[in-house]
Amino acid sequence: MMLIEQTTLPAAALPLERFKAHLRLGTGFTDDGAEDALLEAFLRAAIAAIEGRTAKVLLARSFTWVVSGWREGMREALPLAPVTRIAELRLLDRHGTVCVCESGTYRLERDINYPRLAAAGMLLPTIPPGGSAEIDFDAGFGPDWNSVPPDLCQAVFLLAAHFHENRHAAGTGDFHMPFGVLALTDRWRRLRLTAGGEA
Known part of the structure; x- marks a missing residue:
């Protein structure tokens, strides 16, 4: 079995401004977009991790x-x-x-x-x-971020923020998904019923 993603997420579909607000970036400072590429990479990584954990496609x-x-x-x-x-x-x-x-x-x-x-x-x-x-x-749940269930939105932001806060330790290989992310995604996970059953 092999799964191939035929389309990728366009940058415009990512909730970059909402993520910045979640991080409280730019308050009192001029936002020149210097960190946008880095924040977008954290969002993409978090979305991929949440999708991998839940087998749910967040954006179409x-x-x-x-x-x-x-x-x-x-x-x-x-x-x-x-x-x-x-x-x-x-x-x-x-x-x-x-x-x-x-x-x-x-x-x-x-x-x-x-x-x-x-x-x-x-x-x-x-x-x-x-x-x-x-x-x-x-x-996918829909074409834009408003289509994504709120708990999965929050899980993405928490995980992307975790990546942002620990970006200098990324090369250690010691990654643990934060408890809040686990709690938010648990109800969306598929259960393995039997060895040959649903996964």
């Missing part, structure tokens, strides 16, 4: 998921949530020949934790022996 982006076989014949849990659209399903044989599946053969089962690619009929399209399936999908 497009992804491709590549699998070599289905866990179940009727449906397949997608690796991220919330999924808003399945754009395309392709089957590739061992030689790389591509077959685009008809959109009527599959559908999206929406779920905040475990969205699924599901068969419209009895079974999902058969993946050729030695081949793979590629699923293009869109995921």
